[in-house]
Amino acid sequence: MTYGHIGELAELYALGALDERERTAIETHLDTCEPCTRLVGSAEGNVALMASLEPRRESPPDLNRRVDSALHAQHRAWRFPAAIAAALVIGFAPSLYLWGQERAMHRAMYATDAAMARLASAPHRTATFGATAGGPAAQVMYAPDGSWYVVVVRNATKALDVVWMHDGQRTMLGSASPIGDVSALYLPKSHRMDTLALVDGDRVVAQATLNWQKTAPTRRGDRSG
Amino acid sequence: MGSDEALAAGFAAHERWAFGEAYRRYASLLYSAAYNVLGNADDAKDSVGDAIARLWRSPRPYSTARGDLRSFLVVCVRNDAISRLRRRTRRLRVEERLASITPERDDPHLPDPIERDRVRHALQTLPAEQRVPLELAYYEGKTHAEIAAELREPLGTVKSRIRHGLQKLASTLRAISGAERDRV
Numbered sequence: 001m002t003y004g005h006i007g008e009l010a011e012l013y014a015l016g017a018l019d020e021r022e023r024t025a026i027e028t029h030l031d032t033c034e035p036c037t038r039l040v041g042s043a044e045g046n047v048a049l050m051a052s053l054e055p056r057r058e059s060p061p062d063l064n065r066r067v068d069s070a071l072h073a074q075h076r077a078w079r080f081p082a083a084i085a086a087a088l089v090i091g092f093a094p095s096l097y098l099w100g101q102e103r104a105m106h107r108a109m110y111a112t113d114a115a116m117a118r119l120a121s122a123p124h125r126t127a128t129f130g131a132t133a134g135g136p137a138a139q140v141m142y143a144p145d146g147s148w149y150v151v152v153v154r155n156a157t158k159a160l161d162v163v164w165m166h167d168g169q170r171t172m173l174g175s176a177s178p179i180g181d182v183s184a185l186y187l188p189k190s191h192r193m194d195t196l197a198l199v200d201g202d203r204v205v206a207q208a209t210l211n212w213q214k215t216a217p218t219r220r221g222d223r224s225g
Numbered sequence: 226m227g228s229d230e231a232l233a234a235g236f237a238a239h240e241r242w243a244f245g246e247a248y249r250r251y252a253s254l255l256y257s258a259a260y261n262v263l264g265n266a267d268d269a270k271d272s273v274g275d276a277i278a279r280l281w282r283s284p285r286p287y288s289t290a291r292g293d294l295r296s297f298l299v300v301c302v303r304n305d306a307i308s309r310l311r312r313r314t315r316r317l318r319v320e321e322r323l324a325s326i327t328p329e330r331d332d333p334h335l336p337d338p339i340e341r342d343r344v345r346h347a348l349q350t351l352p353a354e355q356r357v358p359l360e361l362a363y364y365e366g367k368t369h370a371e372i373a374a375e376l377r378e379p380l381g382t383v384k385s386r387i388r389h390g391l392q393k394l395a396s397t398l399r400a401i402s403g404a405e406r407d408r409v
Contacts, residue, residue, distance in 0.1 A: 008384050008385065008388045009384075011387060011388040011391050011392070012362070012369050012384060012387060012388075013300075014300050014391075015359075015362045015363055015387065015391065016300075016303055016304045016306075016307035016308075016362070016366060017362035017367065017368055017369045017372070017387065018368060018369065019368050019370070020308065022368075023304065030291075031285065034288075034290045037288060037290045037291050038290055038291070038292065040291065041290070041291040041292030041293065041296070041297070042292065043391070044291070044292070044293070044296040044297055044299070044300040045292060045293055045296045045395075046391050046392065046394070046395035047296070047299065047300055047303065047363075047391070048293070048295060048296035048299040048300065049296075049395050049398050049399065050344050050363065050394070050395070050398065051254070051257075051258045051261070051299050051303065052254060052299070053343050053344050053398060054257065054258075054261050054344055055257065055261060056253055056254070056257045057253065057256060057257045057260055058253055058256070059252035059253050059255070059256035059273070060256070060266065060270060062270070063252075063256060063270045063273060063274060064248075064249075064252060066270070066274045067248050067252075067273070067274055067277050067278075068245065070274065070277060070278040070281060071241055071244050071245055071248075071277075071281055072241075188283070188284040188285065
């Protein structure tokens with residue numbers, strides 16, 4: 001798969017005929033591409049039809065209890081606005097305060113409900129984007145297990161695409177659009193990405209290397225990149 | 226809004242009731258899908274349990290643009306099961322695994338033998354060049370790269386044959402299902 005669409009990989013994804021990295025790249029792409037989501041949905045329908053005509057067994061009672069327990073024990077994952085606000089508090093609050101952002105941004109930064117407090121204390125790491133001349137100043141904060149990322153661009157004047165660079169390819173993750181002069185993009189994921197880039201049109205304007213080495217993360221975050 | 230649509234919308238909105246109802250509604254299908262890949266109950270239970278828990282932890286696992294929720298869940302569970310299968314050092318040949326999943330005759334919840342054989346009969350209608358790579362992917366959980374290497378065919382050719390084979394097979398299965406419904 002390239003920066004574009006997934007094409008005939010839809011059937012391979014639905015059949016489970018991709019390796020883990022290819023599967024992850026598809027799932028990442030589907031987060032932002034509705035046409036490909038429909039394509040995969042159609043292929044999933046064909047595979048599910050095959051599966052539905054195969055030998056059927058009743059699900060065991062202990063599995064039913066296990067699923068029920070999982071649905072009640074685990075809280076839902078990160079919520080978009082809360083996670084962005086929490087990440088801003090964690091990594092950028094002092095600087096942002098000085099930058100004089102809009103009042104709404106300040107209110108978001110200093111909201112202090114219980115959920116915010118929990119999110120703000122979450123272990124995280126930070127990597128700085130190395131920018132080309134005239135490129136943006138940007139950082140990415142991310143969970144040590146790769147379960148979420150927040151890309152923040154300072155002095156942003158326009159939307160930039162955030163892409164995952166891997167295997168000589170670019171997988172589109174989403175666009176960071178300015179609010180005031182800061183852009184932020186929250187990316188809930190389930191995998192680790194080594195290299196992220198900011199793209200303006202087709203041009204990479206900044207790139208960050210993320211550190212997945214085992215070190216104890218701090219509340220303020222480890223630095224890398 | 227019909228009940229399927231309401232369930233899909235609730236699932237897309239990450240509502241707990243929808244996750245619970247979707248599991249209850251499709252539990253047998255999901256467990257069977259995992260069992261038919263892995264061939265034993267313990268692994269199948271782990272696969273379904275972990276797949277559902279992972280979806281619940283994910284912020285946006287499903288959108289209604291994806292289409293049928295049941296199909297989405299089946300593929301999620303199958304993909305998890307296939308990952309487990311690949312991790313296992315012990316690999317069963319496809320014939321052994323198919324034999325191992327032959328159900329016990331006194332199980333009242335199982336489909337009749339004709340129904341059980343429909344997929345394999347339908348597969349036989351495909352040309353070998355499409356059937357073989359499709360079987361290697363579906364029954365043995367091999368990647369397209371492994372299939373291309375095993376068959377000594379170019380990767381692009383294998384991708385294309387799997388794609389067309391799956392589409393043709395699904396069309397055949399739908400026609401069979403439709404004809405059977407018409408006879409009833």
